[in-house]
Amino acid sequence: MTFAREKNGGRRGGPDRNAETEDISTPRPKPKKKRVDSPEFGQALRSVYQRTIDEDIPPDLLDLLGKLG
DSSP, rough: OOOOHHTTTTSSSSOOOTTTTTSSSSSSOOOOOOOOOHHHHHHHHHHHHHHHHHSSOHHHHHHHHHHHH
């Protein structure tokens, strides 16, 4: 059993491309990255970090760590 693409040069993958219609000399523009420079963003990030640090370690995890050490 053979597939149609295998008969036509064995090319696999995406859609067939026509080299005459594809312009490779013009590079595609890269998407611009969004930049966040607001003090509110920094404050929110610090707040989340601090809440994570202040969170208690669950007793079952402390028990497991005790068994390992």
